[in-house]
């Protein structure tokens with residue numbers, strides 16, 4: 001077993017990349033991610049990690065550099081936030097469709113304008129259509145563990161896809177928590193380095209990313225969809241084996257008190273911790289509320305969600321991002337609503353958008369959402385006039 | 396109301412104190428720049444309402460928030476395209492781009508190349524504090540080789556980027572390097588730069604006592620200031636070659652290029668008038 005040390009979420013992510021024995025790291029600083037790459041450059045400089053650290057001149061170059069390194073078979077890592085992630089967006093699609101196993105940390109932060117460095121999920125959600133496997137950690141321990149699991153999943157011959165591990169900016173990235181650190185030997189036993197993806201090799205030359213005409217392009221996109229769908233089983237196995245190796249059990253989602261709940265809340269990231277504290281108190285007072293924390297976001301864990309809302313009368317989805325002008329408004333809401341529609345649920349599913357740009361998500365806010373959701377018990381979706389509300393916003 | 400400072404008329408005093416750390420060189424940069432602007436306004440070669448500031452993101456780019464002129468605080472690295480567009484649409488404007496070495500030489504490096512290639516009519520003031528200040532003192536392209544930063548804990552192994560050589564090679568009309576340790580000279584360069592057509596580039600050697608100085612062993616802003624001052628070499632007519640710097644060799648300040656080629660605005664309007672047979676203003 002590893003040792004427990006008090007570190008921030010950022011350091012937990014850096015320690016995980018070190019334990020995974022990455023070969024190449026390329027990054028550009030941005031708040032609140034910066035401490036990850038500072039720590040990694042220290043590990044590299046003092047010889048604790050035998051890797052190349054490339055101090056690139058932007059995030060576009062950072063992801064391009066790790067794409068290049070992965071294309072020759074290196075185990076690679078990068079991390080970013082907000083504007084940095086948006087600048088990587090172009091290359092994110094390249095990484096997934098070239099089927100390169102990359103692991104990236106995302107310290108989730110609001111996007112400009114106006115500039116704001118605090119937590120919400122706008123950056124993370126903006127990357128949700130890039131074909132990356134995406135996790136959102138609830139705390140520093142999870143961020144650490146998911147990075148290591150991420151390498152195992154990304155490099156699995158049935159997957160060969162990049163993996164992003166989100167964790168809330170400041171709330172997780174800068175909060176010091178006790179973290180059980182996985183050591184290099186244990187990490188490599190769990191996630192051994194194995195290069196089974198197509199790599200550039202002068203002895204057997206291949207070309208990556210040449211023009212695909214209308215005769216061929218389509219098939220690449222279909223393969224990407226098949227690969228990410230196929231990753232579901234690999235992810236389940238990776239979690240099961242993680243529990244065997246390290247004793248910590250993770251699921252695609254966590255469910256609390258959902259069996260008999262009238263209202264099931266659905267949350268992601270650190271707000272799940274607040275929501276759980278609320279739910280535990282409310283239960284003591286007899287309020288029939290349950291909670292689902294979504295850990296795996298892509299591929300979206302539909303079956304797991306569906307199982308835990310079977311007995312619900314209202315589903316209340318909490319989002320920390322806005323897709324302005326869309327039919328759904330909150331991005332997590334859209335996945336939940338489609339999940340329910342496909343399975344014929346005819347109960348209200350409502351969306352509460354909160355905590356944008358670092359505004360605190362408090363138990364009082366959750367209480368407000370739950371009380372509102374309880375007032376909808378017994379209704380049908382078609383009875384609901386507005387499906388979304390902003391909570392904690394100035395009047 | 397009593398005037399507290401002669402430059403108050405150019406400042407959004409409600410935003411003062413600035414967000415800069417005590418002892419930061421950026422206060423001197425802003426003061427010097429505003430004095431140069433003031434001289435131009437007083438002598439009538441610049442109209443106050445025609446001055447505009449644009450900055451990306453960084454401690455330096457924050458300077459756009461304080462002067463009482465039109466200003467835009469855009470995204471990291473992209474102030475030049477913004478300022479260039481303003482200039483083309485409103486040719487009477489004097490756009491001043493302020494940015495750090497990260498903002499202008501790293502993430503925005505591509506824009507400066509093309510602004511100079513076009514000889515865009517902008518004043519670009521690049522503050523070289525030798526690191527990325529705002530994000531915590533990481534290595535920048537301008538960090539002198541061998542120095543410690545938060546991402547090079549055993550010293551920077553890479554070569555320092557000399558923006559003077561680059562801007563001179565690409566054909567800027569005016570290229571100078573000043574230092575906050577010599578504000579009168581700096582003001583002289585900025586004053587001159589404000590009167591140029593085409594691209595004027597002024598690099599300012601500055602101090603970040605908080606994240607650069609402390610990392611390399613200078614405990615107070617004054618210590619770092621004195622150390623940088625020691626390493627400044629003043630030259631009347633330095634050659635471009637002499638602009639290469641290192642921590643050991645020091646930093647040559649002076650005017651490296653001063654010429655008067657047509658700027659982008661002249662070129663584009665001349666071209667438009669040619670194809671449309673005149674009348675475009």
Ligand SMILES: Cc1ncc(C[n+]2csc(CCOP(=O)(O)OP(=O)(O)O)c2C)c(N)n1
Nearest residue numbers: 083453454455471495496497498527528529
């Ligand atoms: C796309 C993007 N990447 C990264 C950042 C984070 N960031 C903000 S300022 C900055 C660099 C600051 O250094 P510099 O430009 O030298 O200015 P200084 O703060 O030293 O004046 C960085 C990397 C950002 N805002 N946007």
Ligand code: SF4
Nearest residue numbers: 415416419454528603
């Ligand atoms: S971090 Fe450095 S550059 Fe930024 S305000 Fe402080 S001293 Fe100045």
